[in-house]
Amino acid sequence: MSAQPTGSPSSEANxxxxxxxxxxxxxxxxxxxxxxxxxxxxxxxxxxxxxLLGAAAATYSVYVRYGRSS
Amino acid sequence: MLTRLGAAGEGYVAPSLxxxxxxxxxxxxxFGHEFYINKVIGLLFFGCLAVGAxxxxxxxxxxxxxxxxxxxxESFYDFIRNGIGRDVIGPEGVKYAPYLTILFFxxxxxxxxxxxxVAQVPVTSRIAFPAFLAAMSWVIFNYxxxxxxxxxxYFKEIAFPxxxxxxxxxxxxxxxxxxxxxxxxxxxAVRLFANMFAGHILLLVFATATVYLLNAPxxxxxxxxxxxxxxxILTGFELLVEVLQAYIFTILTAVYISGALAEEH
Numbered sequence: 001m002s003a004q005p006t007g008s009p010s011s012e013a014n015x016x017x018x019x020x021x022x023x024x025x026x027x028x029x030x031x032x033x034x035x036x037x038x039x040x041x042x043x044x045x046x047x048x049x050x051x052l053l054g055a056a057a058a059t060y061s062v063y064v065r066y067g068r069s070s
Numbered sequence: 071m072l073t074r075l076g077a078a079g080e081g082y083v084a085p086s087l088x089x090x091x092x093x094x095x096x097x098x099x100x101f102g103h104e105f106y107i108n109k110v111i112g113l114l115f116f117g118c119l120a121v122g123a124x125x126x127x128x129x130x131x132x133x134x135x136x137x138x139x140x141x142x143x144e145s146f147y148d149f150i151r152n153g154i155g156r157d158v159i160g161p162e163g164v165k166y167a168p169y170l171t172i173l174f175f176x177x178x179x180x181x182x183x184x185x186x187x188v189a190q191v192p193v194t195s196r197i198a199f200p201a202f203l204a205a206m207s208w209v210i211f212n213y214x215x216x217x218x219x220x221x222x223x224y225f226k227e228i229a230f231p232x233x234x235x236x237x238x239x240x241x242x243x244x245x246x247x248x249x250x251x252x253x254x255x256x257x258x259a260v261r262l263f264a265n266m267f268a269g270h271i272l273l274l275v276f277a278t279a280t281v282y283l284l285n286a287p288x289x290x291x292x293x294x295x296x297x298x299x300x301x302x303i304l305t306g307f308e309l310l311v312e313v314l315q316a317y318i319f320t321i322l323t324a325v326y327i328s329g330a331l332a333e334e335h
Contacts (some may be wrong), residue, residue: 015180017322017331018249021257025249030241064231064242 019062026058027051082282085274090195090267113193117179121172147171150320158324166327169210174320177203177262181312184270185305192312195266197259200319201256204259207289207323212251215330224330258322265315269308 034050037043094106128143136144150171155163180199184192194200227251229243277296283294293329 017325019259021253022245022249024257025253026245028253029244029248053241054245057238058245060238060241061245063230064234 008010015066019066022062022065023055023058026054026061028054030054030057071309076194085278089270089274090191092191109299110191110193110196113189113191114167114180114199117176117193121175121179124175125172126195146175146206150174154321154324158321159328162331163324163328166324170320170324173203173323174316177319178313178316181262181266181316182309183309184266184273192266192270194262194315195261200259200262200266203262203319204255207258207326208251208255209331210323211326214327218331254326256321262315262319265311269304269311272304273301273308276304 030053031047031051034053035047037050038046077174082142092108092110094108095112097104097106099105106309125143128139132140154170154174155165155167157163159166177194180193182192183189184195212224218224220226229246230239231246233240235241279297280294280301283290285299
């Protein structure tokens with residue numbers, strides 16, 4: 001039972017939920033942007049490109065927030 | 071399989087959305103809106119009264135050496151205060167323990183209705199209830215964060231994770247904002263709702279299938295020997311899921327409050 005929340009084991013497990021949320025948000029935001037741009041410009045490939053970009057950015061964000069501190 | 075059963079004549083009718091819709095006990099119109107009180111609302115009122123009455127009675131006349139009721143209520147409260155408030159948020163988490171305790175027991179009883187005789191429908195399987203509770207958690211963690219850090223710094227901390235090249239923020243900031251401000255409340259509500267909804271459907275399928283198979287005209291009757299134990303086992307499983315989901319909802323609310331309070335390292 002440590003005073004600092006980031007150190008306690010329960011919050012380590014709960015980081016999993018936050019990671020899940022970030023990854024989902026990455027796919028939603030950039031996948032969504034890719035999908036809409038693809039529809040507008042009539043380039044079908046923009047949707048998968050957006051999804052990949054979102055996944056990569058979300059993974060990087062997870063690394064920045066949770067990977068580096070430990 | 072269910073459709074194949076249904077192919078021969080009337081057949082088995084699988085439980086549908088109708089299982090979640092109840093006829094109003096009373097309804098009236100005021101301010102141009104129609105209001106209903108049905109079974110779900112009745113269960114909601116009763117649950118609020120039960121949880122409220124329990125804690126009021128237990129702590130109405132607190133003693134240094136607690137009586138049996140106060141003893142039970144205190145151990146419940148200690149469990150949430152220490153197990154969630156202090157462990158997740160830290161020493162100042164004790165301040166949020168009353169809300170977390172009431173939240174836990176409210177969600178718990180709304181879930182447990184799913185396997186309680188007579189009630190037999192989880193109130194939280196109607197999306198409005200989890201959605202409102204998630205909205206409350208959202209308001210609380212944002213309010214707490216803004217009050218602690220100020221409006222600007224709070225959103226800056228959400229939107230701009232430190233130690234990232236500036237150009238990358240173009241990619242990361244939308245993700246961080248959506249993840250914290252939209253995905254969090256949405257997943258909180260949907261996780262509770264979907265678990266309760268699916269669990270209730272599961273119980274209904276095996277319970278109604280048992281009745282259907284018992285009334286089958288041929289040897290199919292013996293399959294009731296499979297579906298009935300499944301209904302019993304799944305009732306036990308639902309008990310586990312209902313307690314677990316109430317716990318997860320409470321602990322995630324605490325995690326979000328803790329995240330809003332924590333200083334960025």
